[in-house]
Amino acid sequence: MIRHIFWLLPALSISIWAQHETKEGEKAKHPFIGNVAEIEKGRQLFANGCGGCHGPEGGGGRGPNVQDRGVWHPMGDPDMYRLIQKGQGLMPGANLAEDDGWRLVAYVRSLTTPAFEMKAPGDAAAGKAVYAGSGCANCHTIQGAGGKLGPDLSNAGLKLPLPKLRKAILDPDDAIAEGYQGVEIVMRSGERIRGVVKNRTNYTVQVQLGNGTLRLLDMGSVEQMTLRQTTLMPVDYTKRLSKADIDNLVAFLAQQAAGVSK
Amino acid sequence: MRRILAGLSLAAGLFAQVKYEDIVKGPGANWLTYAGNYEGLGLSSLEQITTANASTLTAKWSFTVPEASGLRTRPIVHDGVMYLTNSNEVYALDARSGRLIWKYTDLKAEKKDATNRGAAILGDKVYFSTVDVHLVALDRRTGGLIWRKKYGDIKKGEFATSAPLAINGLIIVGNGGGDVGMRGAVTALDAETGEERWKTYTVPAKGEKGAETWGEYIEWGGAATWLSGTYDPALNTLYWTTGNPWPDFYDGDRKGDNLYSCSLIALDATTGKMKWYFQFTPQDTHDWDAQSWPVLVDLPYEGKMRKLVFHANRNGYLYVLDRVTGQYLKASKLVDKLDWSTGIDAKGRPMKVKGKDPTPNGNRVCPGVRGATNWMSQSYNPATGLLAVVTLEQCDVFTSSEQKPEPMKNFAAGGAGPRPKDAGQFFLRAFNPITGRKVWEYPMTGKANMWAGAVGTKTGVIFVGDDDGHLVAVDGKTGQHLWHYQTGDDVFASPIVYAAEGKQYVAIASSKTIFSFGLFEPVKSVPLPAIKIQ
Numbered sequence: 001m002i003r004h005i006f007w008l009l010p011a012l013s014i015s016i017w018a019q020h021e022t023k024e025g026e027k028a029k030h031p032f033i034g035n036v037a038e039i040e041k042g043r044q045l046f047a048n049g050c051g052g053c054h055g056p057e058g059g060g061g062r063g064p065n066v067q068d069r070g071v072w073h074p075m076g077d078p079d080m081y082r083l084i085q086k087g088q089g090l091m092p093g094a095n096l097a098e099d100d101g102w103r104l105v106a107y108v109r110s111l112t113t114p115a116f117e118m119k120a121p122g123d124a125a126a127g128k129a130v131y132a133g134s135g136c137a138n139c140h141t142i143q144g145a146g147g148k149l150g151p152d153l154s155n156a157g158l159k160l161p162l163p164k165l166r167k168a169i170l171d172p173d174d175a176i177a178e179g180y181q182g183v184e185i186v187m188r189s190g191e192r193i194r195g196v197v198k199n200r201t202n203y204t205v206q207v208q209l210g211n212g213t214l215r216l217l218d219m220g221s222v223e224q225m226t227l228r229q230t231t232l233m234p235v236d237y238t239k240r241l242s243k244a245d246i247d248n249l250v251a252f253l254a255q256q257a258a259g260v261s262k
Numbered sequence: 263m264r265r266i267l268a269g270l271s272l273a274a275g276l277f278a279q280v281k282y283e284d285i286v287k288g289p290g291a292n293w294l295t296y297a298g299n300y301e302g303l304g305l306s307s308l309e310q311i312t313t314a315n316a317s318t319l320t321a322k323w324s325f326t327v328p329e330a331s332g333l334r335t336r337p338i339v340h341d342g343v344m345y346l347t348n349s350n351e352v353y354a355l356d357a358r359s360g361r362l363i364w365k366y367t368d369l370k371a372e373k374k375d376a377t378n379r380g381a382a383i384l385g386d387k388v389y390f391s392t393v394d395v396h397l398v399a400l401d402r403r404t405g406g407l408i409w410r411k412k413y414g415d416i417k418k419g420e421f422a423t424s425a426p427l428a429i430n431g432l433i434i435v436g437n438g439g440g441d442v443g444m445r446g447a448v449t450a451l452d453a454e455t456g457e458e459r460w461k462t463y464t465v466p467a468k469g470e471k472g473a474e475t476w477g478e479y480i481e482w483g484g485a486a487t488w489l490s491g492t493y494d495p496a497l498n499t500l501y502w503t504t505g506n507p508w509p510d511f512y513d514g515d516r517k518g519d520n521l522y523s524c525s526l527i528a529l530d531a532t533t534g535k536m537k538w539y540f541q542f543t544p545q546d547t548h549d550w551d552a553q554s555w556p557v558l559v560d561l562p563y564e565g566k567m568r569k570l571v572f573h574a575n576r577n578g579y580l581y582v583l584d585r586v587t588g589q590y591l592k593a594s595k596l597v598d599k600l601d602w603s604t605g606i607d608a609k610g611r612p613m614k615v616k617g618k619d620p621t622p623n624g625n626r627v628c629p630g631v632r633g634a635t636n637w638m639s640q641s642y643n644p645a646t647g648l649l650a651v652v653t654l655e656q657c658d659v660f661t662s663s664e665q666k667p668e669p670m671k672n673f674a675a676g677g678a679g680p681r682p683k684d685a686g687q688f689f690l691r692a693f694n695p696i697t698g699r700k701v702w703e704y705p706m707t708g709k710a711n712m713w714a715g716a717v718g719t720k721t722g723v724i725f726v727g728d729d730d731g732h733l734v735a736v737d738g739k740t741g742q743h744l745w746h747y748q749t750g751d752d753v754f755a756s757p758i759v760y761a762a763e764g765k766q767y768v769a770i771a772s773s774k775t776i777f778s779f780g781l782f783e784p785v786k787s788v789p790l791p792a793i794k795i796q
Contacts, residue, residue, distance in 0.1 A: 143408045144386055144401045152406025158369050179364065199361035203788050206356055206363065212403035214343065214363065216356050216763075222791040229795055258407040 576633025656686025
């Protein structure tokens with residue numbers, strides 16, 4: 001049975017895609033969509049039920065990755081609700097109480113909706129102070145100001161949904177952004193260069209220093225190169241910051257969407 | 263950990279900002295503005311590549327733009343970093359290796375299907391226009407978005423393709439869309455904040471001076487401003503060209519000169535006020551936009567030193583004007599195939615030949631709809647006094663329609679194209695604009711399909727993309743072939759010359775790929791370093 005589900009879930013995702021856009025979802029937005037408390041309840045429901053196939057956080061497993069917008073987009077909310085409740089193909093219907101069904105829809109939506117479009121828990125103004133006081137700007141840039149060793153966050157609210165934004169702070173080792181692998185290089189001249197790798201081949205390596213300076217180095221002039229598999233970012237923010245601080249920081253970053261007004 | 267971070271953030275060295283004065287100096291190692299310098303000379307001061315050694319040029323690197331189809335980009339280079347654009351995208355590459363440093367994709371653009379001609383740079387910001395008429399400012403070091411400001415409206419027929427022009431504290435932008443009905447404008451935005459400082463329309467509003475030269479559809483008159491302009495810092499004057507009046511091929515609803523379409527306009531850079539205009543093709547019916555380079559040169563003219571502007575126009579003539587006053591001085595023929603006028607009169611107006619407007623059944627007219635030249639870059643070398651211009655010898659059959667115009671419905675009241683046996687041919691030609699003499703020409707093979715331009719060096723080499731997918735080097739004095747390279751694709755863009763770490767390069771985009779060339783050097787074997795993963 002499990003084998004059948006494994007093979008049929010991808011097929012199901014195609015049939016969902018083929019349903020094409022329904023405007024219904026846009027017209028009748030359920031109050032749980034974007035509601036942080038209900039999303040959290042939906043997360044628990046998802047982890048305990050849907051997670052068996054879709055992964056505990058929707059990242060995929062035997063079933064499709066629902067963090068991937070392509071799987072369900074542009075299915076409207078009512079279609080997603082019906083799919084969850086009644087199932088399709090070999091995906092069993094959840095048959096939950098109506099509110100719980102909508103909590104699941106709200107949770108799945110929250111996995112891919114840009115943080116900027118969500119109501120983040122926490123106070124963005126207080127989060128700005130957390131950002132300033134925690135040294136984030138030593139490595140990250142927002143609208144031109146800050147260090148260059150971490151990804152530019154000017155548009156973080158448009159690029160990441162809330163769960164991924166939070167995870168990037170609490171578990172930065174989980175995924176190091178392309179172009180931000182830490183490196184220490186010893187040149188044949190004895191010079192030591194530390195920064196992040198923008199690109200690397202057997203012939204050249206390009207390093208960006210903390211102040212933004214780019215260095216393109218011929219490999220022939222490199223004596224030794226040490227690449228970090230772990231992030232340069234501190235991994236102990238769960239200890240350094242209170243839960244409220246983290247909520248506030250996430251709220252602040254969720255607002256970073258340069259040039260776009262809410 | 264903290265010590266490592268502190269050490270990293272204190273890394274030595276400065277990553278120099280781009281100052282307005284750097285752009286004024288003109289191109290050396292850097293290529294800081296679309297035309298290379300404000301005057302539009304398209305001429306590099308670098309001296310390593312000469313007519314004697316150009317034959318040893320070789321490809322150094324290439325970079326394929328994944329989503330590209332028909333790249334029009336002319337890159338900017340600063341401090342060893344090349345910035346190039348595609349529709350709604352900017353790429354920062356290492357100018358020596360072609361490796362990607364960062365990429366920006368505009369997430370909010372409401373329209374995607376168009377081209378983009380390039381970026382601008384000033385301070386720590388790289389600027390470009392999205393198709394949906396927003397000016398975007400990016401952090402040049404990270405590609406992070408700093409701001410995104412609307413300066414036009416796609417719901418009113420506008421879109422944007424041109425490279426912005428950065429001057430002292432202002433970013434100047436134009437708009438496109440003149441073939442489907444819209445209102446042309448040149449807009450200045452604050453370089454720091456993106457706030458609009460001025461906007462000058464190229465079609466007057468009803469009741470304004472010049473409105474009497476239009477008819478019922480003046481609000482959709484066109485005169486788009488889709489090619490970056492040139493700038494005289496001493497006169498604080500912008501020179502910007504305007505496109506065709508709409509609808510393109512039928513003038514029954516727009517009796518008059520249709521000001522300020524098909525014109526060169528001179529604008530005060532601080533206020534946007536129009537100082538003068540010169541209209542090359544009044545009441546145009548052949549889609550002969552004036553989008554071609556206003557080249558600013560100081561030269562003696564009839565015994566007196568004059569501030570001049572050269573303009574090679576789509577209508578087949580190469581003009582010389584006084585750029586202080588807009589006074590017409592001279593015009594000479596760019597192409598042999600020119601039959602719509604017998605010449606230019608003393609006031610600069612074309613002497614039209616009757617019966618050369620488009621007709622419902624089609625009327626063969628020379629030049630064709632793409633003109634005797636177009637927006638491809640030119641190169642002027644003061645040492646030779648020659649302006650190198652890509653020209654097209656072609657005639658087209660022009661048709662017209664009296665159908666009631668509908669703006670923004672892909673309606674141009676007709677069309678144009680060559681007869682099957684009447685295909686055109688491109689030439690790179692060198693003119694002395696003062697005498698009007700064509701000094702040499704380099705004929706191209708191909709299907710008359712390209713939009714590639716030229717760039718020159720003070721050492722007398724001219725690089726030009728050709729109609730068969732090559733980048734070609736010729737001798738700027740004689741037009742003699744020196745070198746060529748086959749890109750394997752169409753070329754729709756114009757080349758640049760730059761240097762990185764003391765070595766000179768020439769670069770051009772093919773339809774999908776940017777190539778960079780330099781003088782041949784044997785490759786040294788690269789020993790692999792000890793690599794540790796930690």
